[in-house]
Amino acid sequence: xEDQNANGKLNKGAxxxxxxxxxxxxxxxFGYSGMYIITMVSFKHGMSHWILSVYRHVVAAIIIxxxxxxxxxxxxxxxTLPIFLRIVALGFLEPVLDQNxxxxxxxMTSTTFASATVNVLPAITFxxxxxxxxxxxxxxxxxxxxxxIGTVVTVSGAxxxxxxxxxxxxxxxxxxxxxxxxxxxxxxxxxQNWLMGTVMLISSCCSWAGFFILQSFTLKKYPAELSLxxxxxxxxxxxxxxxxxIFERDMSVWVIGWDSRLLACVYSGVICSGMAYYVQGVVTxxxxxxxxxSFSPLCMIITAALGSLVLAEQVHLGSxxxxxxxxxxxxxxxxxxxxxxxxSADEIGKGESKDQLPIKNGxxxxxxxxxGIEINVPAEKLKxxxxxxxxxxA
Numbered sequence: 001x002e003d004q005n006a007n008g009k010l011n012k013g014a015x016x017x018x019x020x021x022x023x024x025x026x027x028x029x030f031g032y033s034g035m036y037i038i039t040m041v042s043f044k045h046g047m048s049h050w051i052l053s054v055y056r057h058v059v060a061a062i063i064i065x066x067x068x069x070x071x072x073x074x075x076x077x078x079x080t081l082p083i084f085l086r087i088v089a090l091g092f093l094e095p096v097l098d099q100n101x102x103x104x105x106x107x108m109t110s111t112t113f114a115s116a117t118v119n120v121l122p123a124i125t126f127x128x129x130x131x132x133x134x135x136x137x138x139x140x141x142x143x144x145x146x147x148x149i150g151t152v153v154t155v156s157g158a159x160x161x162x163x164x165x166x167x168x169x170x171x172x173x174x175x176x177x178x179x180x181x182x183x184x185x186x187x188x189x190x191x192q193n194w195l196m197g198t199v200m201l202i203s204s205c206c207s208w209a210g211f212f213i214l215q216s217f218t219l220k221k222y223p224a225e226l227s228l229x230x231x232x233x234x235x236x237x238x239x240x241x242x243x244x245x246i247f248e249r250d251m252s253v254w255v256i257g258w259d260s261r262l263l264a265c266v267y268s269g270v271i272c273s274g275m276a277y278y279v280q281g282v283v284t285x286x287x288x289x290x291x292x293x294s295f296s297p298l299c300m301i302i303t304a305a306l307g308s309l310v311l312a313e314q315v316h317l318g319s320x321x322x323x324x325x326x327x328x329x330x331x332x333x334x335x336x337x338x339x340x341x342x343x344s345a346d347e348i349g350k351g352e353s354k355d356q357l358p359i360k361n362g363x364x365x366x367x368x369x370x371x372g373i374e375i376n377v378p379a380e381k382l383k384x385x386x387x388x389x390x391x392x393x394a
Contacts (some may be wrong), residue, residue: 021283025295028279031271033302035264036111038334039103042264048253049103050244052264055256057095057236059269066276068226076224086218087228091235093274094211096243101204113319115303116161117201119326122293123154125209129290132213143339146332153329158202161322165194168314212289215281225281228379232277290337324337 042052106114126147129135138144222228255264283292300323
């Protein structure tokens with residue numbers, strides 16, 4: 001009976017470990033969807049995207065820094081110059097470059113189109129991860145080749161969205177909490193602005209993908225997610241302030257009131273900077289940067305519904321076709337990666353029976369949970385400390 005209870009607890013614990021990354025990233029997609037809508041509303045009330053980027057990281061730093069100082073005071077590694085330079089680069093890639101390019105592109109197109117364009121992020125991340133050897137492709141195995149095929153399909157979908165606009169449709173008739181005069185000036189840009197906005201959105205995705213790759217490398221040298229998040233927010237404040245002073249000469253833009261502009265700063269700072277950097281860092285260490293970027297289609301669907309309801313936005317046929325192609329390619333990549341993880345678990349579990357540790361009291365002391373799968377770990381690997389999450393014997 002005790003063995004059954006122990007096995008039940010073990011299975012529940014393995015299941016929880018398996019679904020936690022999915023729940024975390026799914027929650028972030030809902031958070032990002034809300035940010036896109038609130039941010040667009042704040043822009044229509046005169047908010048500068050440069051100032052928004054600075055203020056959101058001020059809020060994030062205020063929230064995250066106390067937790068980092070207290071919870072990681074004993075585990076935080078020593079700061080070195082190479083690590084600090086990586087943090088400076090991280091602060092430029094995401095808080096400054098990605099966010100401002102994205103917001104400028106969104107203002108030139110629409111929130112629905114912008115969130116759909118983000119679907120190309122997993123493909124760009126996969127290409128970068130392949131370049132930096134964070135991912136590998138075995139041309140003899142179909143599931144491995146599927147990752148490349150899915151990447152090509154995803155990029156093709158992004159090209160369809162960029163080159164073909166098509167007729168416009170309104171998902172929810174009569175929507176729009178914002179006045180329609182403001183919507184007409186912002187949500188129906190010229191063809192030239194639409195193309196320029198698309199280029200900015202794709203460029204922001206490249207910057208964001210670079211952020212994930214560099215964050216993955218940095219966490220190997222500085223495995224303290226909260227402290228790294230606090231440092232990124234601090235660098236974002238400093239570098240973003242410099243960029244804002246260069247591009248925004250009118251000092252009055254720094255003044256915000258108790259309206260949607262303040263809400264955008266607080267919401268995006270807490271949810272999409274502070275919490276997002278931390279959660280993405282944790283999941284990146286466990287699953288890799290490609291997994292973290294693989295759930296953007298959900299964000300697109302939520303944002304499209306909210307954009308039509310709140311901002312009275314129209315969805316173009318080219319965006320719908322392109323998004324469908326992107327989703328197909330995206331989940332081809334995800335399927336290939338899931339097969340890779342299953343294969344890696346099988347390879348780790350391989351070993352001669354004589355190398356396995358003995359069974360004591362019905363529990364495999366040489367077993368390990370890998371992505372919810374219980375596998376046997378060779379004794380020599382266990383002695384070298386290569387296995388993790390191995391239950392200790394009483």
